Amino acid sequence: MTSLVIFKQHLGKIMKKRGQAILNDPLLNKGTAFTAKERDALGLAGLLPHRIETQDQQLERVFSNCARKPNDLERYIFLMSLQDQNEALFYRTVLSDLQRFMPIIYTPTVGEAALHYGAIFRRPRGLYVTAQDRGRVREVLQNWGGDAPSVIVATDGGRILGLGDLGANGMSISVGKLALYTAAGGIHPGSTLPIVIDVGTNTERLLSSPHYLGLRQKRIVGEAYQDLMDEFVEAVGEVFPDAMLQFEDFATENAITHLARYRDQSAIFNDDIQGTAGVTLAGILAALRITDGALEDQRVLFVGAGSANIGIGELVASAIAEKGMSLDAARKQLWFMDRKGLIVEGRDAINSFAAPYAHAHSPIGDIATAIEVLRPTILIGATGQPGIFDEPVVAAMAKVNARPVIFALSNPTSRSEATAEDVYLWSQGKAVFASGSPFGPVTVNDETHVPGQSNNVYIFPGIGLGVTSCKISRVTDTMFRAAARAVASGVSEDALKEGRIFPALDEIRTASLDIAVAIAEIAFTEGLAGISRPDDLRGFIAERMYSPRY
Numbered sequence: 085m086t087s088l089v090i091f092k093q094h095l096g097k098i099m100k101k102r103g104q105a106i107l108n109d110p111l112l113n114k115g116t117a118f119t120a121k122e123r124d125a126l127g128l129a130g131l132l133p134h135r136i137e138t139q140d141q142q143l144e145r146v147f148s149n150c151a152r153k154p155n156d157l158e159r160y161i162f163l164m165s166l167q168d169q170n171e172a173l174f175y176r177t178v179l180s181d182l183q184r185f186m187p188i189i190y191t192p193t194v195g196e197a198a199l200h201y202g203a204i205f206r207r208p209r210g211l212y213v214t215a216q217d218r219g220r221v222r223e224v225l226q227n228w229g230g231d232a233p234s235v236i237v238a239t240d241g242g243r244i245l246g247l248g249d250l251g252a253n254g255m256s257i258s259v260g261k262l263a264l265y266t267a268a269g270g271i272h273p274g275s276t277l278p279i280v281i282d283v284g285t286n287t288e289r290l291l292s293s294p295h296y297l298g299l300r301q302k303r304i305v306g307e308a309y310q311d312l313m314d315e316f317v318e319a320v321g322e323v324f325p326d327a328m329l330q331f332e333d334f335a336t337e338n339a340i341t342h343l344a345r346y347r348d349q350s351a352i353f354n355d356d357i358q359g360t361a362g363v364t365l366a367g368i369l370a371a372l373r374i375t376d377g378a379l380e381d382q383r384v385l386f387v388g389a390g391s392a393n394i395g396i397g398e399l400v401a402s403a404i405a406e407k408g409m410s411l412d413a414a415r416k417q418l419w420f421m422d423r424k425g426l427i428v429e430g431r432d433a434i435n436s437f438a439a440p441y442a443h444a445h446s447p448i449g450d451i452a453t454a455i456e457v458l459r460p461t462i463l464i465g466a467t468g469q470p471g472i473f474d475e476p477v478v479a480a481m482a483k484v485n486a487r488p489v490i491f492a493l494s495n496p497t498s499r500s501e502a503t504a505e506d507v508y509l510w511s512q513g514k515a516v517f518a519s520g521s522p523f524g525p526v527t528v529n530d531e532t533h534v535p536g537q538s539n540n541v542y543i544f545p546g547i548g549l550g551v552t553s554c555k556i557s558r559v560t561d562t563m564f565r566a567a568a569r570a571v572a573s574g575v576s577e578d579a580l581k582e583g584r585i586f587p588a589l590d591e592i593r594t595a596s597l598d599i600a601v602a603i604a605e606i607a608f609t610e611g612l613a614g615i616s617r618p619d620d621l622r623g624f625i626a627e628r629m630y631s632p633r634y
């Protein structure tokens with residue numbers, strides 16, 4: 085369902101609801117901004133203070149209240165409470181300054197919120213499907229009761245950011261991702277549905293915490309887990325047939341298994357595998373405009389062989405192969421390391437998904453040596469291990485490249501493989517650097533470098549916008565390559581001059597629209613769109629983007 089249709093539904097709803105029911109509905113509530121006419125027509129007389137405010141005046145109050153909070157976790161709690169009261173004002177706030185507010189509602193602060201979900205819990209949001217719901221998942225989904233969602237984000241909390249298994253606390257991530265679908269992708273907030281699939285947790289700290297709100301048991305595994313997932317996906321297809329389903333922050337093996345099992349059933353994708361791949365390919369393409377390199381000439385060393393890096397490897401290999409070589413040959417340019425060192429042919433304990441990258445080579449244990457031997461042009465970390473890109477690693481990259489490209493993708497900031505400051509300093513300002521969580525500009529030898537944020541937030545909102553606007557039935561890898569090209573081409577020459585290889589955050593809605601148009605074109609060509617191609621495709625999609633102004 086498009087945002088436009090949802091918007092019309094809400095207009096219909098506001099005509100039906102009256103008085104307190106309107107003030108208690110965050111999708112309808114405007115608080116002190118209801119006009120005198122609206123107050124009379126909607127039975128609000130006496131329910132609000134006398135003074136009528138503009139949204140800008142309300143915004144000023146939000147800013148000053150937010151500024152008074154002692155830390156970002158308190159600002160997160162405050163903003164989530166605003167979202168529960170007045171969604172339009174919440175999104176107006178977030179969009180007024182994404183640079184300031186995105187790190188609060190998303191990484192890094194959302195990581196802290198996920199760690200403390202039970203302790204800071206105020207009110208439920210979304211749906212909680214548990215292992216005990218086996219056999220009645222449909223019924224649970226039907227209890228949603230709100231408007232049918234067009235975008236669902238579901239996690240089982242198996243690997244939240246780089247923070248490990250957080251069980252039911254993973255709900256914070258589903259909520260955070262969907263806030264960005266609305267802010268960055270213009271998906272109407274009334275058509276988003278966050279879900280946690282609570283299958284337990286293996287994290288002892290949570291199991292013994294008095295505040296933990298999830299199922300207090302170890303994770304279900306094997307057949308019991310797979311059966312629940314099958315039932316869940318089937319139930320989503322029946323209860324919410326028009327919804328796109330995004331899998332988020334499943335542990336790697338489950339992430340890869342679910343994607344392979346369900347991706348051909350409907351519009352389903354995995355953000356950590358495909359969204360991360362899209363944004364990183366975008367970053368590489370933009371970085372090559374700085375280094376003056378060609379994609380097919382790159383050698384990439386991936387540190388970490390989990391869902392994030394494997395997804396990136398597969399997309400980068402397919403993009404290199406598009407330049408005119410076989411997928412096998414393209415994969416030979418990509419190398420992977422895990423905790424046991426370089427993944428090479430014949431080594432033990434190689435996961436099946438990493439096997440295509442186990443090239444013939446002698447073993448190498450540490451990253452700096454691997455760089456000296458393999459001479460990668462690009463180094464990508466997705467390990468959740470802070471600081472493993474240390475001075476010898478960065479110096480080795482700077483020794484073998486005039487402009488080394490280094491991505492430290494792990495989130496939140498506390499898990500980043502390196503800080504921006506260290507990478508610029510240790511490479512004497514030569515590195516083209518991006519990170520999963522934001523870092524500020526760094527000046528080295530009087531030159532200021534602005535790190536990019538290589539985070540899938542640059543991809544999934546645009547995918548959602550395209551899929552929901554044009555009723556796209558499948559989300560394909562071709563679409564993620566197109567999304568990457570769309571984001572990379574949105575990076576200005578001025579941005580590149582300061583080392584920034586992603587669009588500025590205040591341009592993210594344009595980037596999402598570019599992606600939506602690009603993937604819709606593919607869907608029309610491949611017969612995957614559920615509508616006829618509008619003459620003005622860009623205008624058609626743009627007019628479906630939610631605006632939080634009253």
Ligand SMILES: NC(=O)C1=CN([C@@H]2O[C@H](COP(=O)(O)OP(=O)(O)OC[C@H]3O[C@@H](n4cnc5c(N)ncnc54)[C@H](OP(=O)(O)O)[C@@H]3O)[C@@H](O)[C@H]2O)C=CC1
Pocket residue numbers: 243244245246247335336355356360363387388389390391392393421422423424466467468469472493494495496499519520521538539540541
């Ligand atoms: N920026 C973005 O948009 C995104 C970032 N991420 C980030 O990526 C990170 C990883 O996610 P995911 O791939 O799912 O996680 P996994 O935990 O499945 O994978 C981590 C990988 O890192 C390896 N590793 C751990 N420690 C080291 C080490 N010291 N040296 C070399 N390799 C090591 C592990 O090796 P082994 O197999 O031997 O244990 C494993 O292969 C997370 O921190 C997450 O926040 C994820 C998605 C999007």
Ligand SMILES: CC(=O)C(=O)O
Pocket residue numbers: 244245246333355356494495520539540
């Ligand atoms: C950004 C993201 O999806 C992650 O760190 O898991």
Ligand SMILES: [Mg+2]
Pocket residue numbers: 245332333355356
């Ligand atoms: Mg994720």
